[in-house]
Amino acid sequence: MGAVPVKFYQVGSFAVGNRLLDPDLASVQSDPERANSLTSGHRACQGCGEALGARYALDAIMRATKGQMIAVNATGCLEVFSTPYPETSWRLPWLHSLFGNAPAVATGVAAAMHAKGRDDIRVVGQGGDGGTVDIGFACLSGMFERNDDVLYICYDNQAYMNTGVQRSGATPPAARTATTQTVGPEPGNVFGQGKDVPRIAMAHEIPYVATATVADLRDLEAKATRAMEFRGARYLHVLVPCPLGWGSASCDTIKVARLATQSGLFPVFEAVNGEVTSSTKIRHQVPVEEYLKLQSRYAHLFRPTRRDDVIKKLQAMADRNIERYGLLEPELAPAVPAAMSNEPVEVA
Amino acid sequence: MDKPFAITLDVGSSLANQTGSWRVERPMYVDLLPPCNQACPAGENIQKWLYDAEDGSYEKAWRTLVEENPFPAIMGRVCYHPCQSVCNRGKVDEAVGINSVERFLGDMALEQGWSLPVPAPDSGKRVLVVGAGPSGLSAAYHLRRLGHAVTLRDAAPLPGGMMRFGIPKYRLPRTVLDAEIKRVAEMGVTFELEHRTEHALDEMTAGGFDAVFLAVGAQIGKRAYVPAGEAARILDAVSVLHDVEDGELPLLGRRVAIYGGGNTAVDVARTAKRLGAEEAVIVYRRTRERMPANDSEVEEALEEGVLMKWLSTVKHADAGKLMIEKMALDASGFPQPTGEFEELEADSLVLALGQESDLSLLEDVPGLEVSDGVVKVDEHMMTGYPGIFAGGDMVPAERTVTVGVGHGKKAARNIDAWLRGGERPEPSKHPVAEFDKLNPWYYADAPHAVRPRLEAARRASTFDEVVQGLDASTALYEARRCMSCGNCFECDNCFGVCPDNAVIKLGPGNRFKIDLDYCKGCGICASECPCGAIVMVPEEG
Incomplete structure (x- = not known):
């Protein structure tokens, strides 16, 4: 109607689809013909964020590359739940070697494709935070340093979930894991340790680094698609809640990821050649507590005695992210709307 | 076995x-009753016509709308939109401007000349409708659609009832009123105007009608005893508004006091300003919060410079002045006299203390029950006399145009069932879609497109329409x-x-279907459904 482009206020671009949207602008996931790179029957837990994140990212890349891609997988949940021999959930060329060598294997695949003159076939390396942040880190850093033509995606669920929830270099402070029990004066994981791999990747000055979550599908799809416009080493870090390891309800996977971003604990941004170029603004800011209280890995911060000192330190981390990445619109700086903070918590 | 090494x-x-x-709970798609639909006195399927309008299918939207209510352009001007008060969007940012979209659709229909649905084949039954106000017109429309022959009688020379003789022009232009009534007439409803029905039963028998729907309204201004000097000028609100409509300008003077706190009081005050009164003061015995008048009307009146005197009663009226007693609310919220008096200069006093129905046409109808000045009807809108139904202001209910229209529809559907020898069962309703079922x-985020308003100063001196309509792009929005x-x-x-790719x-x-072969029952679909249309139900066994 008229010259002014009509906005879709009903659901804007937040929902997966919109019946009023031009099909060319529709999300990959709203397409009944989407690749379904990771298909049904996989053995991921109910409400698995990683299964969701992997399908979101890979389906977008399948569309961006018109199906011309190969995925290399590190050991981890994503590998184990998708490929119990001889079954597989993958509907794309997929290769698994070891826990620690996925980036190096991906480099090799890219080199092989190049040698064969098939630079049109794009290579994606992927793994969980254990395989990326800890075990495969040397290979990853090497891949970055050489600027190999690989997009590496880390599905970060913040611990070694496959082997029973042990701490990784991506486990946040205060979180309970099997190896960071809630005992002593500073229960849970320690403060001041761990690695911020998106920033480490940026320090390598590779062409493209981005973070995303399963709570913002369109943002994730846009970043996976944009990553394929570059050649050289690229890194995508996706926050994928784990109901089992985080102790959250299986129905809350997306909600928890959303609260991670809206509290500022997980900054969503994009960096080109080592410089942050944009960040996704917080829409409805929430205190970190809103995020923490949905997860039993933080239950010790509320029971039997409330640990305001620890919650305050976590809030300080969120505030630092907000400051560092400019996560709040300065003029808006919204207060928490009552309607959002009273969302009922469904227990599965 | 021929396999590689x-x-x-x-x-x-x-x-x-x-x-x-693995599943212990399964997702199930449900349909719930939207709060707007539940609140609509005319029983409109608001959500459905908004849905139709969203992609610009305005005619389809209008057709959905007139399934329930033949007067969208009137509604879009005079309805107090209880739908918007309960709209869940109000808890996110601001309620959807349902009323303005309705008006947009109504106006577009008049512009494009869309006609009402073609009536069903002739049923052979004849129904008399007494009163051509909102309720009678609505009943006539629905009865005609159902295939009945309808005769609509009214004592006035023009149809519309209170929509014409009670609601001022600045709220409802007569061109709009006439055009929407004309569409009903074009369906084949016989209008017999300037026909006062003295005895309902006689007319029913004499005319050979199979059923009667009475909707004579409430047009007699309630009288309250106000001690007055001989020269005091006291008028009645209903007559003032009626006279203005007839073009006989009532002599109100420079300063007009209006006694009462309902919509009629506000209408008179705003009309008085337009007729040239320098001062129009509403005298009401309670407070603004307790005033029965609709908020948006009060707001507009205040903007136009209408004055309000809260917690006041008129003790005595004299030429040029009134004696006012100040009131105070007691613990139960009831106003009590304080014994404090003050004088208010006023050339005339208009009483707007409510209206009563003239029920003389029912005097000799057996079985009919009248209490508190209104006629009792059962859940099918039928009076105590079989075949005589009643609705609108003459039965116990809130007295608004929309309620009247709703009564007309309900009565028509029940009359139809009765004529066919049955009873209309109460339609079953889905549970209400409460806000906490949604994922907002x-x-x-988007603000409400506020209808543009005429500037108060300009408005106060003319009878131009006050609230202007939306244009196409804002209506769509x-x-x-x-x-x-x-x-x-x-929304996908x-x-x-x-x-698990378990939604098809x-x-x-x-819509969608759950693939139960693979659904693990995690419940993400249910918690992330924006509109609460998925619930998790336990698996059996």
């Missing part, structure tokens, strides 16, 4: 692993703010957020 099994797909067996995150509470609008969220998209208009 070291390969012993064929490659299989995980589709062989039916993870549906997905609704983008407004319709799209609907959150579709409780009913799937195919469930299809997208399932980690059935294509436009056909």
Whole structure:
């Protein structure tokens, strides 16, 4: 109607689809013909964020590359739940070697494709935070340093979930894991340790680094698609809640990821050649507590005695992210709307 | 076995692993009753016509609307839109401007000349409708659609009832009123105007009618005893508004006091300003919060310079002045006299203390029950006399145009059932889509498109329409703010957020289906459904 482009206020671009949207602008996931790179029957837990994140990212890349891609997988949940021999959930060329060598294997695949003159076939390396942040880190850093033509995606669920929830270099402070029990004066994981791999990747000055979550599908799809416009080493870090390891309800996977971003604990941004170029603004800011209280890995911060000192330190981390990445619109700086903070918590 | 070296099994797909067996709860699509639909006195399917309007299918939207209510352009001007007061969007940002979209559709229909649906084949039954106000007209429309022959009688020379003789022009231009009534007439309703029905039963028998719907309204201004000097000028609100409509300007003077706190009082005050009064003061015995008048009307009146005197009663009226007693609310909120008096200069006093129905046409109808000045009807809108139905202001209910229209529809459907020898069962209703069933995150923030207003100064001196309509782009924008509470609008969220690809998209208009072979029952689809159209139910066994 008229010259002014009509906005879709009903659901804007937040929902997966919109019946009023031009099909060319529709999300990959709203397409009944989407690749379904990771298909049904996989053995991921109910409400698995990683299964969701992997399908979101890979389906977008399948569309961006018109199906011309190969995925290399590190050991981890994503590998184990998708490929119990001889079954597989993958509907794309997929290769698994070891826990620690996925980036190096991906480099090799890219080199092989190049040698064969098939630079049109794009290579994606992927793994969980254990395989990326800890075990495969040397290979990853090497891949970055050489600027190999690989997009590496880390599905970060913040611990070694496959082997029973042990701490990784991506486990946040205060979180309970099997190896960071809630005992002593500073229960849970320690403060001041761990690695911020998106920033480490940026320090390598590779062409493209981005973070995303399963709570913002369109943002994730846009970043996976944009990553394929570059050649050289690229890194995508996706926050994928784990109901089992985080102790959250299986129905809350997306909600928890959303609260991670809206509290500022997980900054969503994009960096080109080592410089942050944009960040996704917080829409409805929430205190970190809103995020923490949905997860039993933080239950010790509320029971039997409330640990305001620890919650305050976590809030300080969120505030630092907000400051560092400019996560709040300065003029808006919204207060928490009552309607959002009273969302009922469904227990599965 | 002809396999490569070291390969012993064929490659299989995980589709062989039916993870549906893990499930203890299953998602189920439901339809809930949106609060707007529930609140609409005319029983409109608001959500449905907003949905139709969202993609610019205005005629389709209008057709959905007139299924229930033949007067969208009138409604869009005079309805107090209880739908908007309960709109869930109000808890996100601001309620959807349902009323303005309705008006937009109504105006577009008049502009484009869309006609009302073609009546059903002749039923052979004849129905008499007494009173051509909103209720009678609505009943006539619905009865005619159902195939009955309808005769509509009214004592006035023109149809419309209180919509013409009670609601001032600045709220409802007569061109709009006439055009929407004309459409009803064009369906083949016989109008017999300037015909006062003295005895309902006689006319029913004499005319050979199979049923009668009475909707004579409430047009007699309630009288309250106000001690007055001989020269005091005291008028009645209903007559003032009626005279203005007839073009006989009542002599109100420079300063007009209006006694009462309802919509009629406000209408008179605003009309007095337009007739040239320098001062129009509403005298009301309670406070603004307790005033029965609609908020938006009070707001507009204040903007136009109408004055309000709260907690006041008129003790005595004299030429040029009134004696006012100050009141105070007691613990139960009832006003009590304080014994404090003050004088108010006023050339005339208009009483707007409510209206009563003239029920003399029912005097000799057996079985009919009247209490508190209104006629008792059963849940089918039928009076104590079989075949005589009643609605609108003459039965116990809130007295608004929209309630009247709703009564007309309900009565028509019940009369139809009665004429066919049955009873209309109470339609079953879905549970209400409460706000806490929604996931409001997905609704983008957008303000309410406020209807442009004429400047107060200009408005106060003329009878131009006060609230202007939306244009096409803003109407579309407004319709799209609907959150579709409780009913799937195919946003694809469930299809997208399932980690197990266990939601099947059935294509436009056909919604979705759960693939129970693979659904693990995690519940993400239900929690991320924006409109609350998915619930989790326990598996049996």
